[in-house]
Amino acid sequence: MKKHLKTLIFCVLLGALAFAGSMLLEASKTQQETATYLSNWEEEIAKALLLQKDDQLLKKLLAHVGRANVRLVREASAQTCLGAFEVPLTLYGLPATSLEFCQPVWGLARQAAVSPVFMGLLILALGLFSVFSRVASGIERQRERLAQKLALHEELSRVSRQVAHDIRSPLSALTMLAQLSHGPDEDSDRARLLSAAVGRIQAIADDLHERGKTSLAGETALNQLPQMAADLARELALLMPGQSLNIPVLSDSVAARSLPLRPEVWQRLLQNLLKNAFESQVQAGRFDPLELSIQVQGASVRISLRDRGLGIDRSLLPRLGAEGVTAHKKNGTGLGLAFVQRTLASVGGALEIRNRDQGAEVTLICPCLRSRSQVLSQGTA
Incomplete structure (x- = not known):
């Protein structure tokens, strides 16, 4: 009115x-x-x-x-x-x-x-x-959309903080159980799997709590990724026996680089890719080691993971990375790849997915951070 x-x-x-x-x-x-x-x-x-x-x-x-x-x-x-x-x-x-x-x-x-x-x-x-009416209506609609987005963001932040808070109590019980499971009579592989799972849940809870207040900003040394991927692959292999991962050896110049985002965020990114690749190979009845490669091209790093699984339907390739789109899971939600794509985009990176001769290859493209030691060494050359 x-x-x-x-x-x-x-x-x-x-x-x-x-x-x-x-x-x-x-x-x-x-x-x-x-x-x-x-x-x-x-x-x-x-x-x-x-x-x-x-x-x-x-x-x-x-x-x-x-x-x-x-x-x-x-x-x-x-x-x-x-x-x-x-x-x-x-x-x-x-x-x-x-x-x-x-x-x-x-x-x-x-x-x-x-x-x-x-x-x-x-x-x-x-x-x-x-003209004024159209402009005013456009501004009003834009203001309403912005208000809705801000309200949604605030609600999501509140929910993430609440979820992080609510899972801390059962998580404490799981942590105690994981510590007790390291006795001499317990299966060591199961104990390690339980400890690793509890550790990841703890990292996710902390990440949810922090994300409700801040961004995913942080820094991770590039030389951490191979060991991080190896640990995740060993844990997943306990659930999918026979699956493995070939780890690349980084040169000194590559290993000296740093990447944006905190280490626990990179752990979640790699876990999503490894889990999808292992599951694809299990469905295809293949036990070839996954191939992980890390290459620096200019100011960016390309982290590629190749499997020998079922491959991906060509009609799905352009849509992968959107929520609700999944390749091989009947009850999949697509949230994993959506998280990967959204997180990379937030730091100026990208997600590439393509079929190979056999299987598929997923590549994470992320800009590098120049470390202080690199800047000093280049300045004195």
Whole structure:
């Protein structure tokens, strides 16, 4: 209601300004026409007024001016007349007298209402109003969308903090159970798997708690990734026996690089890729080691993981990375790859997925951070 009221007020003001401008212009034209017309008869008018004391000639001439009814000020009511002006008269070439005229308000208003100037100004005002309305509506819609996004972000932050808080109690029990499972009579592989799983849950809980307040910003040394991937592969192999991973050896120049994002974030990224690759190979009945490669190209690093699994349907390739899109899981949600793609995009990176001769290859592209030691060594070279 308030929005429509503001629009109505704005429209009325525009119309009033246009009408006022038209009236001023019409008043100016009337003054010029009256002065020009009477100047052709000023000798006769002066004789009639001064010598014969007769104003009939003046009244007849005023009736033929053709614009708003011009009146002598002395004969017009002050409440109905405005825009007073004087017209000097001469007699025998000498100044004789001057007449003061004014214009009736209603006559001038009628003349202004039908003038081309008012029509043009009115059309212009309506056009400006239309443009302003569209712009204002667009700004209002954008403001509403922004408010909704901010509210959603705040709600998600609140939920993530609440989830992180709520799982701490059962997580403490799992942590104690993992510590007790390291006795001499317990299966060492199961104990390591339980400890690693509890550790990852703890990292996720901490990450959720921090993400509710801050971003994923941080730094991870590139030489941490091979060992991180190896540890994750060993844990997953306990659930999918026979699966393994070939770990690359990094050169000193590559290992010295650093990547954005905290180590626990990279752990989640790699875990998503390794789990998908192992599951694809299990479904295909393959036990070839996964191939992990890490290459630096310019200011970016490419982390590629290749499997010998089922490959990916070509129709799905462009859509992978969106929530709800998954390749081989009947009940999959696509949240894992969506998290990978969204996280990389937040630091200027990208996710590439393509089929190979057999299986698929997933590549994480991420910009490198220049370490202080690299900057110093390059500066002294």
